[in-house]
Amino acid sequence: MARAAVPGRLTWQSATVAATRAETATARTLILDVDGWTGHLPGQHIDVRLTAPDGYTAQRSYSISSAPGPDRLEVTVQVVTDGEVSPYLVEVAEPGDQLEIRGPLGGWFVRRPADPRPALLIGGGSGVAPLMSMVRAATSPTRLLYSTRSPSDALFTAELATAGAAADGLVAVRHVYTRVAPAGSPVPPRRLDADALARVVWPRDADSVAFVCGPTGFVETVADLLVGVGHDPANIRAERFGPTGG
Amino acid sequence: MAVITRGFGGRRRDDTDLPPGQYRTDDFPVLSAGPTPRISLDDWELAVVTETGERSTWSWAEFTALPADEPTVDIHCVTHWSKFGTSWRGVSLDTLLADVETAAEYVVAHSYGGYTTNIPIEDLLDGQAWVAYEFDGEPLVPVHGGPARLLVPHLYFWKSAKWLRTLELRLDDEPGFWETAGYHNYGDPWREQRYRAD
Ligand SMILES: Cc1cc2nc3c(=O)[nH]c(=O)nc-3n(C[C@H](O)[C@H](O)[C@H](O)COP(=O)(O)OP(=O)(O)OC[C@H]3O[C@@H](n4cnc5c(N)ncnc54)[C@H](O)[C@@H]3O)c2cc1C
Numbered sequence: 045m046a047r048a049a050v051p052g053r054l055t056w057q058s059a060t061v062a063a064t065r066a067e068t069a070t071a072r073t074l075i076l077d078v079d080g081w082t083g084h085l086p087g088q089h090i091d092v093r094l095t096a097p098d099g100y101t102a103q104r105s106y107s108i109s110s111a112p113g114p115d116r117l118e119v120t121v122q123v124v125t126d127g128e129v130s131p132y133l134v135e136v137a138e139p140g141d142q143l144e145i146r147g148p149l150g151g152w153f154v155r156r157p158a159d160p161r162p163a164l165l166i167g168g169g170s171g172v173a174p175l176m177s178m179v180r181a182a183t184s185p186t187r188l189l190y191s192t193r194s195p196s197d198a199l200f201t202a203e204l205a206t207a208g209a210a211a212d213g214l215v216a217v218r219h220v221y222t223r224v225a226p227a228g229s230p231v232p233p234r235r236l237d238a239d240a241l242a243r244v245v246w247p248r249d250a251d252s253v254a255f256v257c258g259p260t261g262f263v264e265t266v267a268d269l270l271v272g273v274g275h276d277p278a279n280i281r282a283e284r285f286g287p288t289g290g
Numbered sequence: 291m292a293v294i295t296r297g298f299g300g301r302r303r304d305d306t307d308l309p310p311g312q313y314r315t316d317d318f319p320v321l322s323a324g325p326t327p328r329i330s331l332d333d334w335e336l337a338v339v340t341e342t343g344e345r346s347t348w349s350w351a352e353f354t355a356l357p358a359d360e361p362t363v364d365i366h367c368v369t370h371w372s373k374f375g376t377s378w379r380g381v382s383l384d385t386l387l388a389d390v391e392t393a394a395e396y397v398v399a400h401s402y403g404g405y406t407t408n409i410p411i412e413d414l415l416d417g418q419a420w421v422a423y424e425f426d427g428e429p430l431v432p433v434h435g436g437p438a439r440l441l442v443p444h445l446y447f448w449k450s451a452k453w454l455r456t457l458e459l460r461l462d463d464e465p466g467f468w469e470t471a472g473y474h475n476y477g478d479p480w481r482e483q484r485y486r487a488d
Contacts, residue, residue: 096298141295142294144295149485150472260320
């Protein structure tokens with residue numbers, strides 16, 4: 045397998061919530077100001093550390109959803125019911141609040157700007173977050189297949205529609221829905237199985253790299269299907285967000 | 291000086307056995323870099339290769355006929371989850387390395403699918419590590435590393451290579467897959483050695 049060393053800022057640094065943006069009823073983006081942040085590679089994540097007044101701390105990982113840039117980054121968080129950290133980030137944090145982060149982290153699930161190979165991105169639910177960074181930074185052909193339960197669960201809907209309709213044709217976007225499909229949708233809602241994947245996925249480019257991200261069950265299913273339709277396992281990169289199947 | 295996050299109280303569970311920065315889960319999450327390899331037991335083989343090229347191998351039948359232990363251990367993943375009291379069945383590295391002549395100080399575990407990870411040999415001996423093939427009384431499923439995986443519970447779980455194929459004994463240290471991708475070379479959860487500079 046290819047190796048990639050990625051220098052990261054590995055000390056904790058403070059970040060300030062600059063603004064928040066609702067993405068769906070249960071997910072939102074936090075725009076964080078981080079002094080001296082030098083950017084990231086699309087696909088990388090940060091660790092977030094929250095500290096309670098009595099010193100108790102909790103840490104979780106969140107993918108960076110924004111395009112690389114200095115001094116500021118965005119994470120997009122989906123509420124996990126009964127969760128410790130995600131409800132705070134989605135429902136409580138306000139502009140001006142401080143938390144700690146470190147990163148950028150992860151040297152494997154990354155798409156380098158100089159990489160000319162076409163990318164097939166397949167995201168489930170909030171797993172679209174690191175793929176969104178790749179879409180926003182795309183300089184070579186990028187195809188996103190995005191699976192959610194219903195249209196109202198999809199993140200970045202308007203921006204993805206715009207990106208997919210851009211005149212340069214660099215980015216293509218397709219949605220699949222597992223529970224509720226929009227009125228008039230040609231495809232009924234269904235789980236992403238081999239047949240559904242075969243129907244929606246683009247023909248395979250010989251040299252394409254696939255990035256698959258989402259809940260563990262989703263990633264397992266999709267990565268297996270890609271291997272089954274002839275993708276080289278060495279060119280499938282996966283990021284698994286959570287313990288539950290999706 | 292730590293930054294206090296306004297409005298964050300935490301939902302602590304009473305977990306005195308948690309290493310720093312970890313939270314407890316009762317699920318069994320999955321961390322791997324790519325698709326899950328599927329290996330048939332007929333083709334499966336475990337090899338130990340020494341620094342002089344000496345090779346010992348076990349077929350599935352030979353391997354599962356070796357004396358096995360049933361350790362119950364806590365495991366800690368670098369993505370912040372810990373799982374307590376996991377029960378396994380596997381062959382101790384003490385057993386696998388008993389008849390191997392070596393002066394090696396390091397081991398690189400190689401997996402089906404190409405994954406590698408490096409571990410000092412002293413961390414694998416004296417009842418600290420196993421090649422596990424059952425979890426919770428059931429054959430180890432592919433997503434968790436079956437047919438057989440390394441189990442080194444006192445290090446972050448990426449050191450417990452899934453889909454184990456070869457243990458390469460070396461005189462020198464050779465960083466593996468995550469170790470060359472910015473993660474810590476040793477990976478002690480109690481010292482929170484997650485990333486290279488920790
Ligand atoms: C590399 C990486 C990148 C990630 N990026 C993102 C991201 O961009 N956006 C995002 O929203 N999340 C992301 N996650 C998931 C995130 O780190 C947390 O696991 C998630 O926010 C839940 O944390 P919590 O404290 O709210 O829940 P916890 O208190 O940890 O868990 C509460 C309950 O929910 C279950 N649970 C935990 N995580 C999930 C999950 N992901 N899905 C379903 N059930 C779960 C737990 O097992 C437990 O039963 C990422 C995870 C990793 C490893």
